[in-house]
Every structure is written in C-alpha cells, then in structure tokens.
Amino acid sequence: MAKEPEKPSTEQESGETLTRRKMLAWITGMGVFGSVTVSAFSNFVFIKPRVTYGQPNRFSIGKPEAFPPGSRMTLDTRRICVVRDGNRIAAISTTCTHLGCIVATSETGFACPCHGSHYDQDGNVTGGPAPRALPWYQVSLAPNGELEVDKDIEIEPGIYLNV
Amino acid sequence: MSNQTSARPWSFITDLPSNIWRSIFRNPLPDSDHGRSATSFTNFFLHMQPVKVHRHSLRLTYTWGLGLISLFLFLILAVTGVLLMFYYVPSTTQAYDRMLDLRGTVAFGIFLRNMHRWAAHGMVAVVFLHMCRVFLTGAYKKPREFNWVVGVGLFLLTMFSSFTGYLLPWDQLAFWAITVGTSIASYAPVFGKDVKFLLLGDSSVGQEALLRFYVLHVAVLPILVTLLVAIHFWRVRKDGGLSRPREEDEVFPMPEVEPAVMVAAASGAGATIAVAAPKPSLKAALQQKLYGIQGIVRGPFTKIGNVPDKTVFSWPNLVRAELLVFLITVAGVLIVSLYFNAPLEEPVNIMHPPNPAKAPWYFLGLQEMVSYSAFWGGVGIPTIEVIILLLAPYLDRKPGGVGKWFARERLLANSLFMTFVVVNIVLMMIGTFFRGPNWEFVSPW
Numbered sequence: 329m330a331k332e333p334e335k336p337s338t339e340q341e342s343g344e345t346l347t348r349r350k351m352l353a354w355i356t357g358m359g360v361f362g363s364v365t366v367s368a369f370s371n372f373v374f375i376k377p378r379v380t381y382g383q384p385n386r387f388s389i390g391k392p393e394a395f396p397p398g399s400r401m402t403l404d405t406r407r408i409c410v411v412r413d414g415n416r417i418a419a420i421s422t423t424c425t426h427l428g429c430i431v432a433t434s435e436t437g438f439a440c441p442c443h444g445s446h447y448d449q450d451g452n453v454t455g456g457p458a459p460r461a462l463p464w465y466q467v468s469l470a471p472n473g474e475l476e477v478d479k480d481i482e483i484e485p486g487i488y489l490n491v
Numbered sequence: 492m493s494n495q496t497s498a499r500p501w502s503f504i505t506d507l508p509s510n511i512w513r514s515i516f517r518n519p520l521p522d523s524d525h526g527r528s529a530t531s532f533t534n535f536f537l538h539m540q541p542v543k544v545h546r547h548s549l550r551l552t553y554t555w556g557l558g559l560i561s562l563f564l565f566l567i568l569a570v571t572g573v574l575l576m577f578y579y580v581p582s583t584t585q586a587y588d589r590m591l592d593l594r595g596t597v598a599f600g601i602f603l604r605n606m607h608r609w610a611a612h613g614m615v616a617v618v619f620l621h622m623c624r625v626f627l628t629g630a631y632k633k634p635r636e637f638n639w640v641v642g643v644g645l646f647l648l649t650m651f652s653s654f655t656g657y658l659l660p661w662d663q664l665a666f667w668a669i670t671v672g673t674s675i676a677s678y679a680p681v682f683g684k685d686v687k688f689l690l691l692g693d694s695s696v697g698q699e700a701l702l703r704f705y706v707l708h709v710a711v712l713p714i715l716v717t718l719l720v721a722i723h724f725w726r727v728r729k730d731g732g733l734s735r736p737r738e739e740d741e742v743f744p745m746p747e748v749e750p751a752v753m754v755a756a757a758s759g760a761g762a763t764i765a766v767a768a769p770k771p772s773l774k775a776a777l778q779q780k781l782y783g784i785q786g787i788v789r790g791p792f793t794k795i796g797n798v799p800d801k802t803v804f805s806w807p808n809l810v811r812a813e814l815l816v817f818l819i820t821v822a823g824v825l826i827v828s829l830y831f832n833a834p835l836e837e838p839v840n841i842m843h844p845p846n847p848a849k850a851p852w853y854f855l856g857l858q859e860m861v862s863y864s865a866f867w868g869g870v871g872i873p874t875i876e877v878i879i880l881l882l883a884p885y886l887d888r889k890p891g892g893v894g895k896w897f898a899r900e901r902l903l904a905n906s907l908f909m910t911f912v913v914v915n916i917v918l919m920m921i922g923t924f925f926r927g928p929n930w931e932f933v934s935p936w
Binding site: 372375376377380381382385404405426427428429430439440441442443444456457459 | 667673675685694699841844858861862863866869
C-alpha cells in the first residue's frame with residue numbers, strides 16, 4: 329500500500345498488462361468471493377434438517393378387521409381416510425391439495441373448511457380452488473397381519489388392496 | 492475558577508452531581524443559535540437529526556408523523572417483546588400454557604401481550620399508510636428512489652415479522668394461519684417446496700416450525716429491520732431531508748454583511764463548493780472546516796450561515812414535534828391495551844381446523860385471492876405487486892409534483908396507486924367480513 333504513489337500512471341492506462349499486483353488482487357478477490365459463496369451455501373445446508381422429528385410417513389394402522397366393510401374412517405392424526413369397500417381397502421389423503429388444511433368428510437365426499445374446496449368420495453375435485461385430486465397412498469399387508477400405509481408412495485386412484 | 496476551588500477544598504464533592512451531569516450533557520439548555528447547533532451536535536440521539544430542519548418537513552398535514560409512529564411502534568414492540576421473552580418458551584407443549592400464565596400469573600403479563608399485539612397490528616397499518624403518504628406526495632422521486640426501495644423492504648419485513656409472531660401463541664388461529672401461509676409459499680415455482688421445508692424444518696407445522704419462527708421473530712428479523720431502519724434514516728438525511736416542493740428551496744439574496752459560505756451540492760457524484768468569502772481568512776477557513784462535512788449533502792442546496800431561508804433549528808422545533816408524536820403513540824397503544832385483550836383461541840388441535848380458518852386481517856386480502864387460485868392469488872399477483880412497488884421510482888421519472896399531496900402532475904400515477912390500494916382493501920374487507928364457514932359468501936348483517 330505504501331508504495332502505491334510511486335507507481336507511474338502508465339500502468340493504469342495500459343490495463344491489459346498483468347502485473348504481479350493485479351494477479352494477487354484478482355486471486356484475493358476470487359478467494360473472498362468464493363468463501364462468501366461457500367459460506368452462504370453452507371448456511372443453507374445447515375438450516376435444511378437432515379432428520380425430521382415429526383411423524384414417520386410409513387406407519388401401521390392396525391388389523392383389517394378394525395375397518396368394517398363399507399366404512400370410511402378418518403385417521404386425523406395420520407391425515408388419511410381409510411376406505412373399505414367390501415374386501416378392498418384404500419387410504420386417501422385428507423390434506424387439502426390447495427393449502428394443506430384437513431378436509432372433513434361430508435355426504436358427498438370431502439370438504440375443506442379453509443377455502444371451500446370440495447371433493448367426491450374418491451377424492452376428485454368437484455368444486456373450489458383445489459388444483460388436483462386428493463392422492464391415494466399405498467396400503468400393504470405387513471407380515472404380522474396389520475395394514476401399513478406409506479405416505480411417500482402415491483398410487484393411482486381406484487387401486488385397492490384386497491384383504 | 493481556580494481561586495474558588497482552592498477556597499473550597501471539598502468542592503469536588505459538592506460539585507460532584509453537577510460535574511457528572513455536565514460530563515454527560517456537555518451543553519446547558521441552549522439560549523442562542525450557536526447553543527442550539529451545539530446541542531444537536533453533541534448529543535448522540537440528537538446528532539442523527541439535522542441542526543436545522545425545513546419548516547415544510549414539520550407540517551403535520553404533510554407527513555402525519557407516520558414514519559415516526561412506525562419507528563415508535565417498533566421500539567414499543569422491541570421493549571415489550573424482550574419482556575415477553577423472559578416468560579415464553581418456544582415449545583409445542585409449553586407455549587400455550589405460557590400464554591395462559593401471562594394471563595393468570597405474570598405481573599402485567601396480559602397487558603404486555605396486549606401492547607405487543609396491538610402495536611404489531613398498528614405497525615403493519617401505519618407502515619402501509621406511510622408508504623401511501625410517500626407515494627401520494629411523490630416523495631420517492633429522484634434522489635430518493637433507493638430509500639423507497641429500502642422502505643418497501645421494511646414493509647415486507649414488517650409483514651414477515653408479524654407473520655412469524657403469529658405462530659408463537661400456538662393456538663388454533665396460529666397453527667392454521669401458518670399452515671395455510673406456508674402452503675402458499677410452496678406454490679412458488681422451482682423453490683416453493685424447498686422454501687416451505689426450510690421455513691418449517693419439517694413437512695408440516697410442528698415443533699421445528701415453532702422454533703424456527705421464534706428465532707426469526709426475536710433475532711433475525713428485528714436485526715434486519717434495525718439495519719434497514721438505520722439505512723432508511725441515514726438516506727433521509729443524505730437525500731436532503733424530507734421531500735418538499737421545489738419552490739420551498741428558493742434561494743434568497745445573500746446578505747451583504749458577513750459573507751456566508753454556501754455549499755451547493757451537485758446532484759451527481761462530486762460536490763462543488765463555492766466559497767463566497769472575499770479572501771481566505773482564518774475565520775472563513777474555520778467556517779469551512781466546521782460546516783464542510785455537514786454541508787455536503789444531496790439535495791438542491793444546503794445553506795450555511797445566516798442566509799434567510801425557511802429552516803428552523805431542530806432544537807426545540809423538531810425535537811418537540813417528535814416527543815409529541817412519541818407521547819401520542821405510546822398513549823394510543825396503552826389505551827387500546829387497557830380496553831382490548833389480545834385474542835387467544837383454543838390450544839392447537841391438529842385434527843380440527845377452525846371453520847373458516849382465517850389468516851390475520853392484513854393477510855385476508857391475500858387469502859381471498861388464494862381462494863380463487865393458490866398460485867396467482869398467493870404467489871403470482873403479490874410478487875408482481877411487490878416488483879412494481881420496488882420499480883415505481885425507476886418507472887416514473889417525471890420530476891414534477893414532488894412534495895404536494897395529490898399533485899395534478901401526478902394524477903395518473905396517484906390514480907394507479909389508489910386503485911392498487913382500494914382493490915387490496917376491498918379484498919381484505921371481503922375476506923374479513925363476508926366469508927363464513929367453508930369460505931362461502933356470508934352477509935355480516
């Protein structure tokens with residue numbers, strides 16, 4: 329820094345020449361910029377949780393006998409509705425596809441209290457701002473005879489599990 | 492003086508109170524112009540203000556004190572917020588009980604919570620009104636464009652602070668408002684889902700979300716607001732004080748006696764300094780040294796010396812006005828907090844959303860739009876509105892009509908802005924009063 333005034337102005341005019349000072353300044357600048365970028369990125373990595381402490385997405389809902397034929401039982405803590413039609417069982421989400429409220433069962437299917445979306449018995453949108461149908465989740469029979477729902481796996485609506 | 496001290500050997504004790512006082516407040520109450528300048532210069536809190544302030548800036552009917560009220564509400568929020576932190580625990584099992592404790596056992600607990608809640612509502616409203624004032628008087632125009640941008644940032648931070656605070660009582664209102672609000676964020680293209688996950692720290696609102704909102708509410712956002720407020724105020728000074736009509740800055744003929752030093756700040760980068768002193772005497776040099784730094788500010792002209800103009804000394808004129816606004820603000824918050832209790836609904840019941848589930852009143856316009864389309868109502872239109880607000884000073888470059896309410900030259904800009912305001916208020920009213928269970932149209936009568 330102290331030597332700066334001694335430098336002749338010719339260097340500034342011919343900006344093309346790469347002096348040692350310019351090279352060092354450029355490397356330092358890139359180093360600072362890179363460090364800032366990396367630390368900003370690592371902050372995002374930090375605040376994105378690796379484990380979550382909420383409910384697991386794959387869980388048991390009990391024996392098939394708990395759901396009598398023809399019943400539609402909502403498990404509000406799990407946010408699903410277990411539908412049993414004869415010997416076929418399916419799990420439909422009760423989280424509104426609009427903005428995440430819990431839909432309530434109504435005579436015609438499901439109705440959302442937050443923004444007035446309506447769904448039919450199979451979860452298809454029949455009214456309101458909901459952009460898509462309620463998803464169906466995979467239901468499987470675990471070796472211990474209990475039903476297992478996996479909310480990470482969405483299946484085609486209308487696919488039931490025969491029990 | 493030295494004779495007197497030797498005459499009274501214990502004078503360092505008898506003079507102790509006045510010595511301490513004078514070490515803190517270096518000036519006696521001023522009785523001259525020099526004293527009034529010195530008072531402004533030597534006091535930490537007063538030196539943020541100019542020594543002299545334009546009469547136009549002191550007009551109540553020009554500013555309505557809205558910016559100051561916003562600041563004072565923020566201070567009230569900071570003080571009551573810190574006090575509430577002594578009793579609050581950001582835990583899903585304890586938060587609601589702590590709310591009940593504030594009601595039942597903590598001394599002044601309910602009162603502090605009321606003050607915090609009503610000041611928060613007030614701040615959202617007053618910051619918005621302040622923005623309306625600035626727009627309708629054309630105060631965002633050159634050289635104040637960037638300060639308008641900072642102001643829009645402060646408005647958004649105010650909303651976000653309020654939104655994060657909304658979850659903390661962990662009651663039904665809180666839980667469902669945040670469930671809906673963060674779902675709106677997830678509709679944003681590309682990053683929407685990630686933003687929601689980062690905000691909540693989980694796939695749905697729970698303990699992680701409560702902790703995150705708490706940290707944002709009590710640490711991150713207040714620091715950002717403080718920083719932006721500092722920049723906002725600094726820019727007000729550096730942009731030549733509050734906006735005013737051009738004719739308010741007419742330069743008066745300079746007096747013959749005692750040549751004044753006049754600093755004409757160029758609107759661009761360099762500032763040209765014209766010294767009207769006949770020859771560089773010691774006095775003129777001193778004047779330049781004393782006033783030079785304060786003189787170089789943006790704005791048409793900054794006058795130094797006793798040039799007749801329309802400015803008055805900040806002490807006591809501006810200080811008195813600020814104190815008055817402060818007293819009115821505090822009194823208003825206290826009175827409202829005495830008569831109205833902050834609402835607290837039932838504790839969170841994840842299984843049963845209230846019907847209808849409504850966001851706080853200032854988000855009900857948003858929620859009304861969301862009931863038509865989640866993307867356009869919750870993300871698309873608000874984003875476009877914010878971008879237009881941010882760009883307003885860069886789109887509207889006509890210099891006319893600054894410093895007057897509803898200036899004729901600004902009829903188009905003001906009409907557009909008023910349309911924006913009225914549409915948003917109407918949507919808010921519909922969401923507040925005309926929406927019942929299942930968000931169906933109901934009549935409030």
